[in-house]
Amino acid sequence: MTSSQKIALALAGVGKIARDQHIPSCEEGRDFDIKAAISRNGKIEGAENFESYDAFLENRKDIRAISLCTPPEVRFDMAKKAIAAGLDVLMEKPPAATMGEAQALAEMAEMAGVVLFATWHSxxxxxxxxxxxxxxxxxxxxxxxxxxxxxxxxxxxxxxxxxxxxxxxxxxxxxxxxxxxxxxxxxxxxxxxxxxxxxxxxxxxxxxxxxxxxxxxxxxxxxxxxxxxxxxxxxxxxxxxxxxxxxxxxxxxxxxxxxxxxxPDREYARIYTRFAELVRARKSDADYQPLRLxxxxxxxxxxxxxxxxxx
Amino acid sequence: MTSSQKIALALAGVGKIARDQHIPSCEEGRDFDIKAAISRNGKIEGAENFESYDAFLENRKDIRAISLCTPPEVRFDMAKKAIAAGLDVLMEKPPAATMGEAQALAEMAEMAGVVLFATWHSxxxxxxxxxxxxxxxxxxxxxxxxxxxxxxxxxxxxxxxxxxxxxxxxxxxxxxxxxxxxxxxxxxxxxxxxxxxxxxxxxxxxxxxxxxxxxxxxxxxxxxxxxxxxxxxxxxxxxxxxxxxxxxxxxxxxxxxxxxxxxPDREYARIYTRFAELVRARKSDADYQPLRLxxxxxxxxxxxxxxxxxx
Structure with a gap:
């Protein structure tokens, strides 16, 4: 695989966890290229920056994968819209506020034929x-x-x-x-x-x-x-x-x-390696047992x- | 179908709900014949009565279906043992005390190839x-x-x-x-x-x-x-x-x-009609959405x- 085959990625929620973990892991890894960012406050250099999530969905239909690093309360609606738009989705933990939201996302992803990766960084x-x-x-x-x-x-x-x-x-x-x-x-x-x-x-x-x-x-x-x-x-x-x-x-x-x-800590590097594998294999990984417990x-x-x- | 083709059934927990609903529904229906009862207090006339659940499992291997009408706290262990013994299982509501128990039972039933019917009488x-x-x-x-x-x-x-x-x-x-x-x-x-x-x-x-x-x-x-x-x-x-x-x-x-x-109220009559359909079709019906909510x-x-x- 050459670097030109990197997967174009959008990242929503440019806050502490994105800066500390997600962005460096993508930059150091060989699988993803952050082409767009959606955030009301933060920006990512070298990416197209959007304040509006809907504007991103409307304007960057070339990007087929998104990483959701926003706080939990807005994540469900974002995930629903991403799945509806046919994007593969990586979600920070916890994957949802309730078991119902979690199951709904898994069902939607399956119906839409997109990859859903509900991450547990630990x-x-x-x-x-x-x-x-x-x-x-x-x-x-x-x-x-x-x-x-x-x-x-x-x-x-x-x-x-x-x-x-x-x-x-x-x-x-x-x-x-x-x-x-x-x-x-x-x-x-x-x-x-x-x-x-x-x-x-x-x-x-x-x-x-x-x-x-x-x-x-x-x-x-x-x-x-x-x-x-x-x-x-x-x-x-x-x-x-x-x-x-x-x-x-x-x-x-x-x-x-x-x-x-x-x-050394490699949690997020491994998360993105795994996400790339899932995207290429067209497989989801959404295990909600921790939330269920x-x-x-x-x-x-x-x-x-x-x-x-x-x- | 003649009455000689009735399905032999065991009933565990001869309490109020069993007497008011389960037993009359089986007696009036054409699908089940209660051949054994397991209860520390109640007995069913015309059936072999056991005080010990293990003794029932040991001695009545001819009976391939069981209805669990016991209080929730003992139901999970009974259901596990019944599934392990290859029995088809009907459970009163709620089907389990937790989502974990519920999912575990569904997985066990699928692995064992038995029918699990988690009823919601309403x-x-x-x-x-x-x-x-x-x-x-x-x-x-x-x-x-x-x-x-x-x-x-x-x-x-x-x-x-x-x-x-x-x-x-x-x-x-x-x-x-x-x-x-x-x-x-x-x-x-x-x-x-x-x-x-x-x-x-x-x-x-x-x-x-x-x-x-x-x-x-x-x-x-x-x-x-x-x-x-x-x-x-x-x-x-x-x-x-x-x-x-x-x-x-x-x-x-x-x-x-x-x-x-x-x-007139026909809830439990319909439950047993449905259980007979499931047993004959070798299909489970275990929807845990109410418990999940x-x-x-x-x-x-x-x-x-x-x-x-x-x-």
Missing amino acids: RFANGVEPAREWLSTKKITSVTITWKEDVRRWHPGQAWIWEAGGFGVFDPGINALSILTAIIPGQTIVEKASLAFPSNRQQPIAASLKMRSAAGAPISAEFDWRQEGPQTWDIVVETDKGTLRLAKGGAELYIDGKLTVEG VADAFLTGERHEVEAFIE | RFANGVEPAREWLSTKKITSVTITWKEDVRRWHPGQAWIWEAGGFGVFDPGINALSILTAIIPGQTIVEKASLAFPSNRQQPIAASLKMRSAAGAPISAEFDWRQEGPQTWDIVVETDKGTLRLAKGGAELYIDGKLTVEG VADAFLTGERHEVEAFIE
């Missing part, structure tokens, strides 16, 4: 694919997820995460669930959940889940946004042939305590009130 | 199929659901409906959603939800939903368990060619105010606290 962390492979030949006896971070440090001033539909502590927690569902096969079931809501907030600041794998292994998850000091994003899997640990959100893989995989936790969870959260 | 009310047919040639402009009943009257002493996973006012509300999703095509999306939790309860006593049909029509639903006096289970659909109203939970159909369909309402809903509920 699945592309260094240790995840090697972990899946290592586990595929073992019998899993238990899984323990510990995802504890300081919301003041990672989400300063982000009021929307506390509003209805903002997911609260499941905003990071869904990253853990996306890794979990990538490394163990089948449908994971939420058996019990406990959600801690600050007295002044609509969304949980902490959650504790008891789940079970399709093969019957117990899975526990502790999500907490009140963690000061060291931050923890760990998944420990006990098996009949040793212990696997994914640390730092999947970036490092330990087998029986020995560091086996590490390296969050919905089930809300559906079945016990609520209890905790101290008000003042930022 | 879909078999007199007016529902005629309503679907009438609407199929109209353009729907809006839908208004009003489902208001007195919880003290319909659920006396049922503590579990107020516990985590008990669904609260969505226990009746899911009946309305099962009709809605039967009469309008495509995935309905929850756009906004507001849930009223009594200060002393884990589940909502009232809920207000703003939804949208796949074709874009606005749908509102008001569920309320605090309705004294007259009870309301109504769905009004405005179209380009007149107004349709389903009243009394789907039992009566009005077109432009004129009563068009009514008659409830999960999405919990996921995306605003919570607010209301007066404590004292029964």
Whole structure:
């Protein structure tokens, strides 16, 4: 493949995640060429910049793929219009605000014959694919997820995460669930959940889940946004042939305590490599199991009130 | 078909719903013969009665179909074992406590080659199929659901409906959603939800939903368990060619105010006719959209606290 065969791409939502990850990954990669950008605030040099999404759709019918990096609340309508216009679509996580939106997009994409890639960036962390492979030949006896971070440090001033539909502590927690569902096969079931809501907030600041794998292994998850000091994003899997640990959100893989995989962050580079494969193979990749687990936790969870959260 | 070709059926959970509906429907119908019953308390005359589910599975391998009428919390494990034993399965509503359980059962049934029928009894009310047919040639402009009943009257002493996973006012509300999703095509999306939790309860006593049909029509639903006096289970659909109203939970159909369909309740008779068709055609019918709408309402809903509920 020569560089002249790069896929022309539009990018909607030129904000922090686009600048930090999407744009450099496209520029450094060999698969995509950002030919258009749609954003009310940001611009991308070397691309045609639009403020209006409809104007982009009207004027750049030569571009057949789009990456949606906008905040969740506008993403559904944008995705619908892109699919209707016949564009292949890459979506940032979470792929939708509800399971209904997610399923509707998958059905529309299938009907329209376009490629839909609902990304979960944590699945592309260094240790995840090697972990899946290592586990595929073992019998899993238990899984323990510990995802504890300081919301003041990672989400300063982000009021929307506390509003209805903002997911609260499941905003990071869904990253853990996306890794979990990538490394163990089948449908994971939420058996019990406990959600801690600050007295002044609509969304949980902490959650504790008891789940079970399709093969019957117990899975526990502790999500907490009140963690000061060291931050923890760990998944420990006990098996009949040793212990696997994914640390730092999947970036490092330990087998029986020995560091086996590490390296620089390549999550978004891998996402765009995968998107190119999907576009060329005309295949969609839209797995909503992480979102479904969050919905089930809300559906079945016990609520209890905790101290008000003042930022 | 002669009566000797009736399908041998087992029934698990000989409680109120089994006695009121399932058993008479089988006895009056021409499709099923209840050959075994599994229940810790109730017995069915003329059938072999088991207290142990495992003993039934072990001893009556001649019976190839089962109806699960047990309370929701034990139904998932029973369904899994029945599917693993190669039985065709009919499930009372709701088909599962979570979307995960529901999807797991559907996958297991497909792998095992058994028939899974996740029933929604309200879909078999007199007016529902005629309503679907009438609407199929109209353009729907809006839908208004009003489902208001007195919880003290319909659920006396049922503590579990107020516990985590008990669904609260969505226990009746899911009946309305099962009709809605039967009469309008495509995935309905929850756009906004507001849930009223009594200060002393884990589940909502009232809920207000703003939804949208796949074709874009606005749908509102008001569920309320605090309705004294007259009870309301109504769905009004405005179209380009007149107004349709389903009243009394789907039992009566009005077109432009004129009563068009009514008659004695035949919901469960139709359920067993349908189950026989599915068993003979080796087809499953497991539509989880009503449960998904409830999960999405919990996921995306605003919570607010209301007066404590004292029964």
